[in-house]
Amino acid sequence: MDDLQPLLDGQLRYYRARAPEYDEVYAERSFRSLTGLVDDLPVGGDVLELACGTGQWTVRLARAGRSRSLTAVDGAPEMLGIARGRLEAEGLTATFEEADLFTWRPSRRYDTVFFAFWLSHVPPARFAAFWAMLADAVAGGGRVVFVDTDAGERASERAAPGGRDTVLRRLRDGSEHEVVKLFHDAAGLAAELAKLGWTAQVDPTGEGFIKGVATLTDRSARD
Ligand SMILES: C[S@@+](CC[C@H](N)C(=O)[O-])C[C@H]1O[C@@H](n2cnc3c(N)ncnc32)[C@H](O)[C@@H]1O
Known part of the structure; x- marks a missing residue:
């Protein structure tokens, strides 16, 4: 266990508790048609979705023509x-x-590994290990596809004291939780991934989100 483990355990506990109210965010205007992004992303073949949450994206990925098979992983049984x-x-x-x-x-x-709003919850100290895991998950010729919060949205969250790339979130019951939240900017993220051997096209959607497609070009760069 490293010193991040309590924070990551707390983050998962927060999402377990938030599961019954999680879908409220998808009723907000900017989120309402967001999952339609999948239709313009290169998703296909055998698909793995990480941190699937309440399945908002999973249904899109499962619809006819999007995937041959679909496996969805999450740490919260409630989600x-x-x-x-x-x-x-x-x-x-x-x-x-x-x-x-x-x-x-x-x-x-x-063939495709997809995740929405997960990368921003991976702390910098776990970033390289996470992408090394993805290198083992993606088939030759396959890709990683992701959607997340854009850097410009930083002001929409309350930074937690201590400057650890964390924010404070409040649930309906009034409880407060500290979660990791990185606000990656598209160009910076693509450059970071290049150092790990990935070629990534990361673009702002213009509505406060980023979308990215990454392929592994240099397996040796991650060692
Ligand atoms: C921001 S939500 C994203 C959910 C979904 N992808 C979406 O966009 O609606 C983050 C998800 O990560 C899951 N999660 C948090 N910590 C986790 C962990 N350590 N392992 C697996 N899943 C985790 C939560 O349960 C939650 O479903």
Whole structure:
């Protein structure tokens, strides 16, 4: 256990507690049609979704034509329960797995690895290890596709004291939680990924989000 572990454990506890109210964010104007982004992203083949949450993106990924198979992983059983129900309601299927993404290792490779609003919760000290794990998850010719918060949105959150790339979030019951939140800017993120052997195209969507597509060009760079 390193000194980040309590923070990461707290982050997962926060999302477990937030699961019943998580979908409220998707009712906000900027989020309402956001998952439609998937239709313009290179998603296909055997797809792995990390940190699937309540399945807002999972349903998009599962719809006909988007994927041959779909596996969705999250650390919160409460999130997975909602995601399962969301897919069932639409007659869609996916394989769900409960796992801690900071220790999880893929047992096979996928054509597409997708995650939305997860990268911003990976602390800098775990960033390289996370992308090394992705290198083992993505098939030759495959890609990592992601969506996240744009750097310009920093002011929309309350920074936690201590300057650890964390913010304070409040749940409906009034409880406060410290979570990791990195506000990656598109160009900086692409440059960081290049150092790890990835070629990434990262672009702001213009509505407070970024979208990225990364392919592994140099497996040796991560060693
Ligand atoms: C910001 S939400 C994103 C959910 C979904 N991708 C979306 O965009 O709506 C972050 C997700 O990460 C999950 N999570 C947090 N810590 C985790 C961990 N250590 N391992 C796996 N999942 C984790 C939470 O349960 C939550 O579903």
